Amino acid sequence: MKENNQIQSRFVGLSSREAFGKVIVELGEQNENIVALSADLADSVKLNDFIKKFPDRFINFGVAEQNMMGAAAGLTLAGKIPFACTYAVFSSMRACEQVRTDIAYNGLPVKIVSTHSGISFGVAGATHQAIEDIGIYRSMAGMTVISPADGVETAAVIRAAVDLDGPVYVRLSRVKEKTVYNQDFDYAIGKPDLVRSGSDVLLIATGAQVGETLDAAELLAEQSVAAGVLNVSTIKPINPSDFVDLLTDFPVVLTIEQHNVINGLGSAIAEIIAENNLNIRFKRHGLYDIFTTSGPYQELLAYYQLDPKGIHDTVIRFLDGI
Amino acid sequence: MNTSLEELKKISKLIREDIIVTGRDCEVGVHLGGNLTLAEIMAVLFFSVANVDPENPDWEARDRIILSKGHGNLALSSAMARRGFFPLEELQHFDTFNSMLSMHIDKHRMPGVEISSGSLGHGLSIAVGAALGGKMDAAGWNVYCIISDGELNEGSTWEAILSAGHFKLDNLTVILDRNMFTIEGATEDNLSLEPLGDKFRAFKWHLIEVDGHDLEALLNAFEENTPDGKPKMIIANTIKGRGLPSVEGKASSHFYRISKEDAEEALAMLKSS
Ligand SMILES: Cc1ncc(C[n+]2csc(CCOP(=O)(O)OP(=O)(O)O)c2C)c(N)n1
Numbered sequence: 001m002k003e004n005n006q007i008q009s010r011f012v013g014l015s016s017r018e019a020f021g022k023v024i025v026e027l028g029e030q031n032e033n034i035v036a037l038s039a040d041l042a043d044s045v046k047l048n049d050f051i052k053k054f055p056d057r058f059i060n061f062g063v064a065e066q067n068m069m070g071a072a073a074g075l076t077l078a079g080k081i082p083f084a085c086t087y088a089v090f091s092s093m094r095a096c097e098q099v100r101t102d103i104a105y106n107g108l109p110v111k112i113v114s115t116h117s118g119i120s121f122g123v124a125g126a127t128h129q130a131i132e133d134i135g136i137y138r139s140m141a142g143m144t145v146i147s148p149a150d151g152v153e154t155a156a157v158i159r160a161a162v163d164l165d166g167p168v169y170v171r172l173s174r175v176k177e178k179t180v181y182n183q184d185f186d187y188a189i190g191k192p193d194l195v196r197s198g199s200d201v202l203l204i205a206t207g208a209q210v211g212e213t214l215d216a217a218e219l220l221a222e223q224s225v226a227a228g229v230l231n232v233s234t235i236k237p238i239n240p241s242d243f244v245d246l247l248t249d250f251p252v253v254l255t256i257e258q259h260n261v262i263n264g265l266g267s268a269i270a271e272i273i274a275e276n277n278l279n280i281r282f283k284r285h286g287l288y289d290i291f292t293t294s295g296p297y298q299e300l301l302a303y304y305q306l307d308p309k310g311i312h313d314t315v316i317r318f319l320d321g322i
Numbered sequence: 323m324n325t326s327l328e329e330l331k332k333i334s335k336l337i338r339e340d341i342i343v344t345g346r347d348c349e350v351g352v353h354l355g356g357n358l359t360l361a362e363i364m365a366v367l368f369f370s371v372a373n374v375d376p377e378n379p380d381w382e383a384r385d386r387i388i389l390s391k392g393h394g395n396l397a398l399s400s401a402m403a404r405r406g407f408f409p410l411e412e413l414q415h416f417d418t419f420n421s422m423l424s425m426h427i428d429k430h431r432m433p434g435v436e437i438s439s440g441s442l443g444h445g446l447s448i449a450v451g452a453a454l455g456g457k458m459d460a461a462g463w464n465v466y467c468i469i470s471d472g473e474l475n476e477g478s479t480w481e482a483i484l485s486a487g488h489f490k491l492d493n494l495t496v497i498l499d500r501n502m503f504t505i506e507g508a509t510e511d512n513l514s515l516e517p518l519g520d521k522f523r524a525f526k527w528h529l530i531e532v533d534g535h536d537l538e539a540l541l542n543a544f545e546e547n548t549p550d551g552k553p554k555m556i557i558a559n560t561i562k563g564r565g566l567p568s569v570e571g572k573a574s575s576h577f578y579r580i581s582k583e584d585a586e587e588a589l590a591m592l593k594s595s
Contacts, residue, residue: 040506060506062504063472126438127441292432293419294419295417
């Protein structure tokens with residue numbers, strides 16, 4: 001399986017959803033039980049190549065996410081490995097109970113791949129922004145929650161997800177993420193990855209925010225702030241022992257995510273800090289319990305201080321005690 | 323509001339023009355197909371049928387208009403602007419940062435609108451609630467709800483349809499934009515809906531089927547009384563992308579970036595029609 005987890009450089013520079021669209025075809029060739037499902041959004045979730053190659057292993061349920069998730073549970077009874085794909089906002093909320101009760105409660109190996117997470121569907125506004133999904137999925141017992149940083153990591157995550165004996169939620173963006181991994185790396189579910197070392201402040205990010213945070217760390221370096229950046233793509237299960245030593249190396253820690261600061265990555269890290277009595281200055285950065293407005297993605301990122309400058313400014317303000 | 327057929331025709335043309343012009347100016351594209359279907363429906367609703375007051379949008383006795391297919395906000399925005407709810411210039415900022423008018427309806431930014439929408443399959447339940455509330459108070463106002471055929475894929479829509487028939491909500495009129503397409507293709511190929519009329523009748527609705535681009539037929543449908551307290555379902559047969567020859571009646575019209583040339587052609591056609 002090691003080989004499976006090796007990343008191929010052909011995914012470098014692809015967006016997470018493009019990488020998904022490619023790797024699902026490769027996996028489909030290796031395992032004929034893999035089937036793909038969508039709810040009138042096959043093109044958006046990049047299933048086109050899979051559909052071309054395996055037309056009989058794709059099912060479009062129409063605009064009916066609840067039915068899709070219930071049916072995904074049912075498909076496992078026939079030995080299938082369903083990839084149920086739609087936007088994050090709909091998989092996490094419209095079909096929430098089907099996912100929680102039919103899939104998670106029964107412990108079924110349904111792979112839920114959701115695109116357009118966070119604020120990445122900029123102009124579509126709050127109805128299409130998924131900023132609660134990590135919290136929702138994280139609350140379901142037995143659910144693995146992964147939010148890869150870029151195309152390379154996504155390919156690794158999807159490969160690993162197939163071998164996982166249980167449900168998994170993979171959170172992808174709509175936009176092309178900044179490249180974080182430009183070569184093969186050792187991927188394992190649950191392992192946080194220090195993608196930049198530092199000493200003054202540790203920035204813990206997930207998904208599309210990892211690349212933004214790396215650029216923020218560059219800006220901080222210009223002001224002699226040595227920021228480490230930790231990519232936490234697996235938000236659940238999270239193993240405190242993977243974090244405690246690293247966290248105590250830094251006097252200041254911030255989490256950065258395209259999600260409500262309530263119940264997301266920041267909350268997961270806060271739980272580790274609190275339960276291990278770590279004496280760290282800590283802040284969750286993200287969307288501060290609001291419904292987002294609409295607009296072009298880059299403008300939204302800047303407005304919500306999630307672009308490199310915004311992250312930089314947030315860190316500086318926090319370091320200055322403002 | 324009394325508006326002549328001639329005047330309604332002009333208004334529906336202006337709405338179609340607004341959709342094309344705004345679409346042309348939105349760089350990333352717009353939900354063109356399912357907005358061009360709505361020009362006549364919006365004209366008739368806002369300029370003839372519905373009792374609304376742009377000066378006093380929260381007026382208690384107003385009819386409640388709920389656009390469940392929230393991606394139809396271009397057509398709604400144009401109709402509401404032209405009816406006087408907000409300046410027409412707002413259309414020029416469509417889909418820009420924090421704009422009043424955007425791809426989906428945001429009640430916090432868009433004055434006079436009843437409800438935010440954009441996630442399919444919500445609006446009809448909200449309309450049912452409004453109609454139930456109106457009934458409780460024996461209020462005279464009506465509820466108008468516009469849904470898409472894609473929304474008939476969602477179980478929630480059928481729950482609402484079932485309940486409206488059961489509760490005899492004759493103060494509720496639904497206009498179904500029956501343009502035969504969702505994103506991924508034809509409704510009858512993907513998740514067939516027909517025979518729709520039989521379904522609605524079985525769910526205890528009064529059914530009227532019209533050409534959704536025929537103003538007079540639409541007016542008559544709205545005026546028709548419903549028997550036995552039944553809610554009214556107007557199946558408006560429309561053409562997705564109507565008025566833009568390059569994509570008319572095609573799935574590709576759903577979310578589309580109009581070229582300047584295509585827009586010119588469509589605008590010229592409108593002028594001469
Ligand atoms: C619950 C939900 N699922 C998926 C979508 C994404 N989506 C937007 S429009 C659309 C379908 C478009 O077809 P239809 O609803 O018939 O609209 P129309 O053809 O009238 O434009 C879909 C699936 C959504 N907005 N809401």
